[in-house]
Amino acid sequence: MYPANFDYQKATSVAEALAMMAANPDVKVIAGGHSLLPAMKLRLAQPPALLDVWGIEELKGIRREGDWFVVGAMTTHADVLRSDLPLFPEVAYEVGDPMVRNRGTIGGSLAHADPSADYPAAALALGAEFVIRGPQGERVVPADQMFLGMFESAVQPGELLTHIRIPATVQASAYEKFKHPASHYAIVGVAVVRDANGQIRAAYTGAGEKAERLPTLEERLNSGQPVGTGLVDPGNLLGDRFASPEYRAHLVDVLAERAAARV
Template sequence: MYPASFDYQKAESVDQALAALAANPDLKIIAGGHSLLPAMKLRLAQPPALLDVWGLEELRGITRDGDTFVVGAMTTHADILRSEVPLFPEVAGWVGDPMVRNRGTIGGSLAHADPSADYPAAALALGVEFVIRGQSGERTVHADDMFQGMFESAVQPGELLTHIRIPATIQASAYEKFRHPASHYAVVGVAMAKHASGEVRAAYTGAAEKAHRLSKLEDGIRSAEFQFKNLVEAGDLLGDRFASAEYRAHLVDVLSERAYKRLG
């Protein structure tokens, strides 16, 4: 299968990328390409023009800034896998295959906001902050406000996700996933993190139009009577030929209990 025809530009710097986006609102950003290109080949996405930001070295790498890890948006899944940041390396191990992990980028995956992707649930559990730049300057978006719908994130036209900020003080974390055997995307995935304050944040992916916090679990987890049952309503979930909404709701319960037991 071949994508529809499109124009192509390659950015040499973040400033050049932002200038190109301002000059042409039709430009669609492409990084590693493992999220966008398959959709283009299936004609599910037909952008008239692509802006390639893969070569922006200023957006690569992982550094420590006090109690925070700063991760460049062009950092690959393979680099995440080998890093010391909390939770994300475990999640990266579930992403695709070695070819995908060596080419795909953390920023591309998160900005793409695929409802079956692994990282959004982990970002919600960790309370990640997203640094986004546009012509008017830089802004920071919390994970709770990042994922706004199916393939819809807080990154607006003309903007570029440059970095993510991950707390380095996470005490324990876990990711449990029931994956589709062919695509390896999450039928359901549950991420959980215990923060330095003792707060447990949890989120699920793959089951709805976007990743969601598991509020019922977070609110009730300290109760001695808490049970991992009916954490989400089936009516709020998606059903398809891979799994019914009811089965996905069951998976959220099962995977949440597994993840919580691993927190210790």
């Protein structure tokens, strides 16, 4: 199926992109396009205008700033895969296929906030920060406040996610995933990180309306207890033809055990 008609604009700088968004509040930002274009072809999304930010060079690349890695939002999954970032390269390997990884962007995935995406769990477990720029200037949003609901992030209309800040002093990290065999999206994914202070942070994706921290797992591991079971309440999880809430809760337990064993 073909998408509905739309206008197309292209920005070459963040300032230009923000000005274009201010001039046309209905415009939809597009980067790699691997989430938006399929929805447009199925007419699940029909934005009247697209703003292409793929060519903004200041939003690409990875650099070290003190105890942080700073990742441009237009950095591709393939570039993340080849980087020295903690955890994210392992997660990037789980994203799609080579075509998706060479065109899709980390910022696009995180801002899209797909409840089955891999990066949100990793960002939560790492304690990442998100640099968002808008008409009122720049603000920094911690990962715990980034993912608000199904396909809903802290990036507001008229704003642009520009960079992701990732702690560079992580001791160990692991990501375990039970994926859909066709789409490769997470039916459940669990990320576990041992931070610079030796404390465990953990999160899961795919099981609920958004990625969430795993406080029960964190408490058990930080107090020297085994992972155990019952890390999440099935009543708070999604069920579909791929997995029931109860099975997803079981997968969280199993994948958490595997990930914890690697950190």
